Amino acid sequence: MHFDGLDLNLLVALDALLSEQSVTRAASRLCVTQPAVSVALQKLRVQFSDQLLERVGRRMELTPFAQDLALPLKGLLHQVRTLVESRSGFDPITDTRNFRLLMSNSIAKVFGVPTLRALRKVAPNVHCQIDIFVAPNLLRRLQDGEIDLCIQTFQSGVWDGGADLQSFSHEMLISDHYVLIGDRKNFQLHSNLSFDDFCKIDHIETRFSGNLVSLPERHLSNMPRRPNSPIVVPTYDLAIEAVVGSDMTAIVPSRVAKSAALADQLTIIEPPFAIGQLEQSMMWHKRYDNDPGHLWLRNFFAEFAKANISNDI
Known part of the structure; x- marks a missing residue:
């Protein structure tokens, strides 16, 4: 690998490619064209002297080197973001941020959509995407940074027994029965x-x-x-x-x-x-505990739930 001359923007593209394992989905995630991501992938292959993504049948799979690179890269990019945002914090009026949220269909209907309608009025440049809950890979998607925040139960026995719940933070949001x-x-x-x-x-x-x-x-x-x-x-x-x-x-x-x-x-x-009781909690990876934008979003969700959703229904 030759560090001199590396366009650090390529690392953002690399993170999307490794997370999505697809040029098309990475382009959609980055809001750029597919040819642009293909060009970035070719440059990254030269930079790292590794294919990074290889076609296996009809799918693209990570090479062993790419698998080892995925989590350290995500941590590095998060540190850079935290460094850049640490002095100014997060201004919802002017700052731009993309968040990917995971919740069940029922929570999206009862809480997610009403909350995002309200969020749009105070954070016009914040973009949120709701993914509907898919149980088997929930924790992996949080771990990999594919999902920024999940709203779901945080109860012993619900998740895969092999998952390291110590890697995640949670805060109770909505109580129901x-x-x-x-x-x-x-x-x-x-x-x-x-x-x-x-x-x-x-x-x-x-x-x-x-x-x-x-x-x-x-x-x-x-x-x-x-x-x-x-x-x-x-x-x-x-x-x-x-x-x-x-x-x-x-x-x-x-x-x-x-x-x-x-x-x-x-x-x-x-x-x-x-x-x-059924307690729906916000869940996120601990790497986002002190992230200014992430912290602002969690506080907004908590305040909206407190003001608009009774917990004694």
């Missing part, structure tokens, strides 16, 4: 429903991304008995749609049930067993 729902014409549901009677009614199970079991379902799995679950869906919104017009039940967060388009077609009661 679970409710049992069914079609309003389902007269099996009433406020004094017993657990035994609940178990006699078919139940719709929610598993995020098809494999991450929700908190209510984890509780049910530890019960001596549970209702039959003929249908499994990946989101709470689909669970709501599935119960309408049926004689089945589902368990969803109270906010999701009450804000649903089909809310007027639901019976909403307390579950006949204890589940506990």
